[in-house]
Amino acid sequence: xxxxxxxxxxxxxxxxxxxxxxxxxxxxxxxxxxxxxxxxxxxxxxxxxxxxxxxxxxxxxxxxxxxxxxxxxxxxxxxxxxxxxxxxxxxxxxxxxxxxxxxxxxxxxxxxxxxxxxxxxxxxxxxxxxxxx
Amino acid sequence: xxxxxxxxxxxxxxxxxxxxxxxxxxxxxxxxxxxxxxxxxxxxxxxxxxxxxxxxxxxxxxxxxxxxxxxxxxxxxxxxxxxxxxxxxxxxxxxxxxxxxxxxxxxxx
Numbered sequence: 001x002x003x004x005x006x007x008x009x010x011x012x013x014x015x016x017x018x019x020x021x022x023x024x025x026x027x028x029x030x031x032x033x034x035x036x037x038x039x040x041x042x043x044x045x046x047x048x049x050x051x052x053x054x055x056x057x058x059x060x061x062x063x064x065x066x067x068x069x070x071x072x073x074x075x076x077x078x079x080x081x082x083x084x085x086x087x088x089x090x091x092x093x094x095x096x097x098x099x100x101x102x103x104x105x106x107x108x109x110x111x112x113x114x115x116x117x118x119x120x121x122x123x124x125x126x127x128x129x130x131x132x133x
Numbered sequence: 134x135x136x137x138x139x140x141x142x143x144x145x146x147x148x149x150x151x152x153x154x155x156x157x158x159x160x161x162x163x164x165x166x167x168x169x170x171x172x173x174x175x176x177x178x179x180x181x182x183x184x185x186x187x188x189x190x191x192x193x194x195x196x197x198x199x200x201x202x203x204x205x206x207x208x209x210x211x212x213x214x215x216x217x218x219x220x221x222x223x224x225x226x227x228x229x230x231x232x233x234x235x236x237x238x239x240x241x242x
Contacts, residue, residue, distance in 0.1 A: 017160040024158075024189070042220040049191050053159045057193075097228060098192040104227040 009071040013052075015059045015084070020052040023069055030071055031078060036127060043105040044078060044125050050098035050105075051082045051121045057098075059084055059119075075127070077107075082121040136161055136187075138168050148179035148213075154186040157194030166197035170204060177208040185216035195230055202234065211235055 011026055013019040027048035031041045048069070055067050064084055072079040103109050108124035136155035143150045149172050157165050169180060180201065190198075202212045213235045217225065225231040 017158070020158055020160060021156065039219075042223070045189075046191070046220070046224065049158060049189075053191055053193060056159055096192075097196065101192055101224060101227055 005075055007073045009073070011069045011071075012066050013069065015056055015064055015067055017053075017056050017060065020049055020056060023052045024049045026069075027071065027080070030073065031125075034073055034078070034127075036078075036125075040125065040128065044080070047102045047105045047123050047125070048080060048082075050102050051080070051123065053098050054096060054121065055082060055084055055119070057096075077124055077126045080106075080123045080125070082119075084119045136165060138165070140168075140172055142176065142178075143181070146179075146181070148181050149173075149176070151180060151182045152186065153182060153184060156189040157187070157197070158189065158191045159193045162191070162193035162197045165194060166200055169197075169201045173201070173204055173210075177205075177210060179210045179213060180205060181213045181215060183215045184218065184221060187218065187221060190221050190224065192224075192228075195224065195228060198234070199230070213237060 009026070009030060011023065013023060024045050028041055028045040031044045036044065052067075052069070059067070067082055067084045070081045070083075072081075099109075099111065102123060105125075106123040107126045108122070110120075110122040112120045112122070114120070136153060136157055139152045139154075141150045151169070151172070153165075172180065198212065198214075205212055215237045217236055217238075222231070222236070225234065225236065
């Protein structure tokens with residue numbers, strides 16, 4: 001992967017269900033512009049939406065205010081990460097239906113809490129056709 | 134985009150005909166569930182849901198449908214999903230809910 005060709009798009013949103021559609025729309029628009037096919041776009045859109053839903057479901061009643069979505073785009077893949085600088089300890093719910101859906105929709109998925117309880121969800125979707133312009 | 138539900142009592146087929154337009158996600162899935170459960174409270178019949186104009190449904194929307202299905206099973210009725218778009222059909226498949234719901238006529242686009 002050539003790092004020089006990577007474009008990075010960052011979006012900071014309030015932890016509020018009303019803004020999940022904004023994340024979905026952004027992910028859909030960016031992956032469409034970059035030449036992903038319709039099935040890949042739908043997968044990316046649904047994976048981003050479910051990751052946002054996970055954050056909203058578990059943090060909306062807590063004191064954290066915002067979360068950040070980072071789309072790192074290269075010629076062959078889109079690397080998506082969601083992070084919450086959390087002050088609240090959250091127990092992992094691996095059986096969450098949304099997380100199970102993400103695992104089926106992307107090529108790689110990781111959910112991590114670092115030593116400061118910061119949540120990071122990472123997802124990678126590879127480009128099937130490499131038809132970037 | 135939010136969602137719009139139109140419902141009509143189909144006396145000929147003895148069921149509720151429901152059209153859903155828009156997107157169902159965590160923002161509106163509770164309202165979606167409440168709207169459907171109110172129909173069942175009014176008349177406990179089969180729910181025939183036309184998904185032709187349903188552009189997106191997430192895990193919370195699927196959860197709402199499961200709750201509604203459980204309610205219909207209490208009086209031996211069913212939820213029938215019609216004209217499900219390929220993007221939604223894929224989500225039903227990966228969650229194995231395609232085996233739980235009666236799905237008629239998936240749309241090919």
